[in-house]
Amino acid sequence: MLIQSTLIALSATLAAAVKPLTVKNQFFVDPNDNIFQIVGVAYQPGGSAGYNAALGKDPLSDGDICRRDAAILQILGVNTIRVYNLNPDVNHDECASIFNAAGIYMILDVNSPQVAGSLQNYNPWESYYDTYVNRTFAVVEAFKNYDNTLAFFSGNEVINDASSAGQVPPYMRAVTRDIKNYVAKHCDRKIPVGYSAADVRDVLFDSFEYFTCAEDGKSDDPSRADIFALNSYSWCGNSDMQKSGYNDLVEGFSNTSVPVFYSEYGCNEVKPRAFTEVGAIYGKDFSAVFSGGIVYEYTEEENSYGLVSVNTKDQSVTLLKDFYTLKDQFAKLDWKKIQGVKSAKDGSGPKPPKCDSKLIKSKDFDGNFTLPAMPPNVPKILANGVSPKPSGKLIEVTNFKSKYTVKNADGSVISDLAVKPLSSDESNSPGTNDAKIQSSGSVSSASGNSTSSDSSSDSGSNTKNTSGAAGSAVMTLPAVAMGAFAILAGLAL
Numbered sequence: 001m002l003i004q005s006t007l008i009a010l011s012a013t014l015a016a017a018v019k020p021l022t023v024k025n026q027f028f029v030d031p032n033d034n035i036f037q038i039v040g041v042a043y044q045p046g047g048s049a050g051y052n053a054a055l056g057k058d059p060l061s062d063g064d065i066c067r068r069d070a071a072i073l074q075i076l077g078v079n080t081i082r083v084y085n086l087n088p089d090v091n092h093d094e095c096a097s098i099f100n101a102a103g104i105y106m107i108l109d110v111n112s113p114q115v116a117g118s119l120q121n122y123n124p125w126e127s128y129y130d131t132y133v134n135r136t137f138a139v140v141e142a143f144k145n146y147d148n149t150l151a152f153f154s155g156n157e158v159i160n161d162a163s164s165a166g167q168v169p170p171y172m173r174a175v176t177r178d179i180k181n182y183v184a185k186h187c188d189r190k191i192p193v194g195y196s197a198a199d200v201r202d203v204l205f206d207s208f209e210y211f212t213c214a215e216d217g218k219s220d221d222p223s224r225a226d227i228f229a230l231n232s233y234s235w236c237g238n239s240d241m242q243k244s245g246y247n248d249l250v251e252g253f254s255n256t257s258v259p260v261f262y263s264e265y266g267c268n269e270v271k272p273r274a275f276t277e278v279g280a281i282y283g284k285d286f287s288a289v290f291s292g293g294i295v296y297e298y299t300e301e302e303n304s305y306g307l308v309s310v311n312t313k314d315q316s317v318t319l320l321k322d323f324y325t326l327k328d329q330f331a332k333l334d335w336k337k338i339q340g341v342k343s344a345k346d347g348s349g350p351k352p353p354k355c356d357s358k359l360i361k362s363k364d365f366d367g368n369f370t371l372p373a374m375p376p377n378v379p380k381i382l383a384n385g386v387s388p389k390p391s392g393k394l395i396e397v398t399n400f401k402s403k404y405t406v407k408n409a410d411g412s413v414i415s416d417l418a419v420k421p422l423s424s425d426e427s428n429s430p431g432t433n434d435a436k437i438q439s440s441g442s443v444s445s446a447s448g449n450s451t452s453s454d455s456s457s458d459s460g461s462n463t464k465n466t467s468g469a470a471g472s473a474v475m476t477l478p479a480v481a482m483g484a485f486a487i488l489a490g491l492a493l
Contacts, residue, residue, distance in 0.1 A: 017103050017422040018148045023192055023226055025349025026256050028150070028291055031425050035341045037287060038261050039330065039429070040080035040107070040294030041073060045310060047301040048113055051085035058087040060106075063094035068317060068402040069298065070102040071419045072308060075437060076323065077330040077430030080105045080150060082263060082294045085112050088138035088390045096146040097394045101421040103428035105150035107263075107294070108143055109196075110136040110179065119155060121164040124171035130377040134386055136175065137182045142390035144187045151227055152191060153263070154179050157198040162364035165203045169210050174371040176211065177223035178378065184222070186385050194227030196263040199234060201245075202362060205252050209359040212258050215369065217354035219257070223371060224352065228256070229263035231296070235277040237270030246280060250289050257352040262293030268305055272321040278329040282338050295326060316405040324409070324440035330430040339429065397421070408438035 019031045028036040044050050044059055051058050060066060060083060073081065081104060086092075099106060111118035117135060120127040136154070143149045154176040159168050172195065179193045197207050211225040235244035253260045262281065266273060280286055281293050300306025300320060307323040310316075353359060360367035374382070400419040407413055420433045 017101050017424060018105060018427050019425050020147050020189055020191075021105065021150055022190070023259060024343050024346055026258055026260070027343060027349075028259050029343045030427070033343050034339060035287075035343050036291070036427070037282060037338055038080045038105075038107075038292030038294060039078055039282075040082060040292065041076070041078050041307065042084070042264060042294055042297035043069070043073075043081035044084050044297065045069070045299045046312070047299075048085070051087065051113060053087055053089075053114060056087065056090050058085060058090055058092075059083050060086065060092045060095035061090045063098065064403045065315065066095035066098045067400065067419060068315070068404045068406065068417075070098050070104060071400075071402050071417050071433065071435070072317065072319070072406060073104060073298070074102050074420060074428050074433035075435050076307070076327050077335075077428065077432070078104060079427045079429060080107060080292075080294065081298075082107045082109070082153075084109045084156070086110075086139055086142070087112070088135070088142040092142060092146075092392055093395045094397070096143070096148065096392060097397050098400075098419060100146065100148040100394055101397050101400070102419045103422040103426055103432065105148045105427070106143070106146070107151045107153065108139065108149065109153045109156055110139040111153075111156065119158055119168070119171060119175055121158045121160065121168055124158075124168050125372070128171050128174065128372065129375045130381065133175070133178055133375060133378045134381050136179055137186075137381060137386045138390055140179060140182055140191075141186065141386055142392050144183070144191060145391070145393050147394060149191060152179060152183075152193045153196045153229070154193055154225075156196040156263075157231060159203055159207050160198040160200055162202065162362070165206070165362065165365040167366065169207070169366045170368055170371050173211060173223050173225075173369075174374075176225055177371065178374060178382070180222045180226070182382055185382065190226075192226035192259070194225040194229065194258070196229045196231060199230050199232035201248075203365060204230065206360045206362050206365040206367075208253065208256075208260075209353070210355075210365070210367065212256065212352060213355040213359055213369075214352040215355050217352070219352050221352075221355075225258060227259045227261075228253075229261050231264035232262055233265065233267040235265070235280075236267035237274055238276050241280060244277070246277070246286070250286060253289050255350045256289065257350045259291040260289065261291040264296040265293050266295045266297075266305060268303075271304070272325060275322075275326045275329045278326070279332065282333055287338065287341075314404070316407065318407045318411075319409055319437065321409060321443050324438070324443050327430070328440050333430075335429045335431075339427075409443045410438055412438065 021028045021036055030036050116131045155172050158172055159165050183191050195211050208228055214221040214224050241247040297305045300309040309318045355369045357367040402417040406417050
C-alpha cells in the first residue's frame with residue numbers, strides 16, 4: 001500500500017517536470033540560473049487542417065496524439081515546440097501536461113486562420129478591432145497557467161516586404177502592447193510576448209529595432225517586445241556562416257537587449273536535409289547572441305519539410321530521413337555544456353535603445369512610434385478579462401504509452417514507445433529518451449520526405465524562399481500561420 005501511494009505521488013510530481021523560464025538580460029534563464037537554449041520543432045500536425053473550430057480540434061486537443069508525438073520528440077531531443085493555430089475554447093490540459101512531463105516547453109502563436117483571427121499585412125487598421133484583440137487575450141487565458149508555456153507570438157511575418165513595412169509596424173507594436181498589458185493584469189507570472197519575423201533583410205533589422213526599442217528608454221515599456229525571432233532558411237545543405245549570411249545575423253543582433261532565436265529554420269533545397277547549421281546555431285559564437293532555434297516542421301505536408309509522416313487513417317507515424325539526420329546532428333553536441341552556462345548579473349546585459357526614427361534605415365519602413373489607441377471595447381476587456389474565460393491547468397498524467405503505432409523508416413515498429421516523464425526542473429535533451437530506433441546509417445535517402453496519399457497534407461503551398469542572405473528575399477509564409485490573411489484577402493476582393 002505504501003509502495004502504491006509512493007508511486008502515485010511520484011507520478012503526480014512527474015506530471016509537472018519543467019518550471020517556468022524567465023527572461024534575464026538578453027537570454028532565457030531556467031530556475032537554476034542557467035541560460036536556456038531552445039531546441040525546438042514547429043508542431044502543427046495536419047497543417048491548416050489541424051485546426052478546425054467547428055470540431056473543437058487543434059494541435060493540442062487530443063491527448064493520445066500528443067502522447068505519441070511527445071515521445072517521438074523526446075527521442076529527437078527537443079525541449080520546445082512552436083504551435084501556430086490554437087483554439088482557446090478547447091481544453092488543452094492533457095496535452096500541455098504530457099509535454100510538460102516530457103520536459104518540453106511551448107511557444108504559442110495567438111493568431112488563427114479564421115476571420116478576425118489575425119492582423120492583416122495590408123490596411124492593418126481594418127483588422128485591428130475588439131473581436132480580434134479579444135481572441136488574442138483568450139489564447140493567453142487558455143495557456144497562462146501551464147508552467148511550460150514559454151512565450152506568446154503576437155505576430156508572424158506580418159511584415160514581409162516594403163509595402164507591409166510601410167503600414168504594419170505601429171499596429172503590430174500596438175497588438176504586442178495590448179497582449180503584454182493583459183499578461184501583466186491577468187497572469188500570475190510575466191510570460192514573454194514578442195514577434196516572429198520573416199528573414200527579409202531589407203526589413204529585418206528595422207523590424208528588430210522598431211519592436212525592441214523602448215519609449216523614453218525604459219525597458220518596462222509595455223509596447224516593447226520581450227523577445228524577437230526570425231524564420232530563416234538561408235543555410236542550405238553543407239553551407240557555412242558566410243555563404244548563409246548567418247555571420248551577418250550574429251553581427252546584426254549582437255547588441256540585442258532581448259532573447260533572439262530562430263522561430264523557423266531548415267532549408268530543404270538540398271534533400272535530404274543535412275542540418276549542418278545545428279553545429280553553428282549552438283556553437284560558442286552564435287549562442288553568445290542567439291537563444292537557439294526551432295526546426296520547421298514536425299509532420300510532412302505538401303511542402304516537404306516534415307520530420308515524420310502521419311497516416312491520417314490510423315494515426316500511425318513513420319520517421320523520415322530528416323528525423324534521423326537531425327537527431328544525429330543534435331547527438332554530436334555537448335548539451336550539458338551548452339545548457340549549463342550561468343547567466344550574468346541581472347541588468348548587466350545591453351540596454352534597449354530609446355525609440356527614435358533614426359533607428360530605422362529603410363525609407364519604406366514606418367518608423368512612427370505613435371501607436372494607435374486600443375479599439376473600442378478593448379479597454380473594458382482588458383480591465384475585466386475575456387468572457388467567457390478559458391481556463392487551463394496542469395493535471396496528473398498516469399499513462400505515458402503511445403496508443404498509436406510508430407515505425408522506423410524501414411517499416412519496422414518501434415516497440416513500447418512511451419514518454420519518459422522527467423523529474424522536477426528538468427527539461428528534455430538529446431539522449432533523455434533512449435527508445436531503440438533504426439540507426440541512421442541504415443536509412444536510405446529513398447526513405448526521405450515524400451508525401452503519400454495517406455499522410456496528412458492539407459497545408460497549402462508552403463514554399464520557402466531560402467535566399468535571405470542576399471538581402472532582398474521574400475519569404476512566403478507557412479499556410480498554417482497565414483490562413484487568416486488569405487481568407488481576409490478573399491473577403492476584400
